[in-house]
Amino acid sequence: MSATQTFKIASIPADGVGKEVVSAGQRVLDALAENSGGKFAFEWTEFPWGCGYHAETGKMMADDGLETLKNFDAIYFGAVGWENVPDHISLWGLRLNITQNFDQWANIRPVKFLPGVQSPLRKADHTELDWVVVRENSEGEYAGLGGRNLSGRGPGNEVALQTALFTEKGCERILRFAFDLARTRTVKKVSSVTKSNAQQYGMVLWDETFKRVALEYPDVETESVLVDAMSAKFILRPEDLSVVVASNLNADILSDLGSALAGSLGLAASANLNPERRFPSMFEPVHGSAPDIAGKGISNPIGAIASAALMLDHFGLHEEARRIEAAIEQTTAAGHLTRDIGGNANTDEVTETIVQALTRSLAAL
Structure with missing residues (x-):
């Protein structure tokens, strides 16, 4: 059964833990779509831009990158920054290049105190x-x-x-x-x-x-x-x-x-909005690329998953956004916490717990 509405998402994991948390957020959104009864679906296109791309090409993103991104409904971003590229070059070459050229003039950053997080x-x-x-x-x-x-x-x-x-x-x-x-x-x-x-x-x-x-x-x-x-x-x-x-x-x-x-920058979500919708808006956690823990599978996916909820709000899927936020709260309240907030769960375990909580709430409809 084809979905009533398909949202085209440009995925830019970029650097460090960005790859891990974007994957986690995509997993949660796909689980939501699979249980939507065909109401909506997500079509993902991943772009390899970032400091690794810079090492190969001398650029943070493709020359036609902005023109390519214009065709998407939203951008899901990970984190930018690595030791091979000065921070001001990596930031202006990718993230700020997108926010400035797409006139994403409103940045929303909720401050939420989650149950179970000290x-x-x-x-x-x-x-x-x-x-x-x-x-x-x-x-x-x-x-x-x-x-x-x-x-x-x-x-x-x-x-x-x-x-x-x-x-x-x-x-x-x-x-x-x-x-x-x-x-x-x-x-x-x-x-x-x-x-x-x-x-x-x-x-x-x-x-x-x-x-x-x-x-x-x-x-x-x-x-x-x-x-x-x-x-x-x-x-x-x-x-x-x-x-x-x-x-x-x-x-x-x-x-x-x-x-x-x-409790942690790992919890922080954000939305870079072009409210007039002349360009796609971009959704990202604010924690950065965290080179010290990148690749260890212990990064906190909650900031990225909560950013995905903000993306759903942008799409008008407000009830679904609240369900993701409720699943996050159920997960932290039950003590499934990554190391940055006092637990010992890894990225996959927290993500899977959120997916399970989300699936249960949808099954109860």
Whole structure:
């Protein structure tokens, strides 16, 4: 029986543990499709791009890679980075090459505290915590503007300029995205994060745009917080958070802090969205390539599997996304944990347990 709808997914495992966790996520999604009664299916095409590809070709991806990726419904990404390629080259050559050219301007990074996973945050033991970091993903500090000059003057005289780009349109669209997301949550609140006391141009523009946009959302509570104060708030008053929106760099750092507080970066999911759907969006865990454990079969697949759930949400398969998240929670609650979160299960064992929990829930329909 052919599926009613087939989603074409470009798989880019890339480097290190990316290969292991993308395989795990694909396994979970395929199990979901097999038990959907023909409602949907996934058609996978894997691309070998990454640092290994760079060693062979001198490039992080094929010259026509972006043109090829345009034909897919979504991109499922692993992790990028290896010792044979400088990090700034590997990142800009593959991941940022995709996010920038496909205008994936909204990056969503949920912070979820899972049952059975011990958080270093004592408050998590007795307080319901659940927030999401919304990251401006196209400009800000990662716009790639600047340069290195004056090296000809001799050692010690070179100058490097790194320019952060803030446009009113860029600020407005990510802030509206955050407000619209807040309206879908139990706690309707947006916390805007800048460092406008020290960065008096771009981030003051952000602050002013935030105040203007907020007037159109009178049903959503707001606050504007400096990034250093928000770092402290993540630890001391996390129960006050619902949607946290920040620039490219600040949200990158804050979301990693949130995931660490939840127990491990291995749990962290993300979605790089082109909300207008002019280009495919990309879904990836945020833990990196982890060279120290790559190839050992002990990486945590939960971040990648939770990213697959975000991809289902993007496809409009919200019930199926919640089923994957429930299967993850059942797995951690039962003590099936990888080493980074205090257990001794390997990647395959955790993945199989999630698949079994998912299959049971579908069989009960």
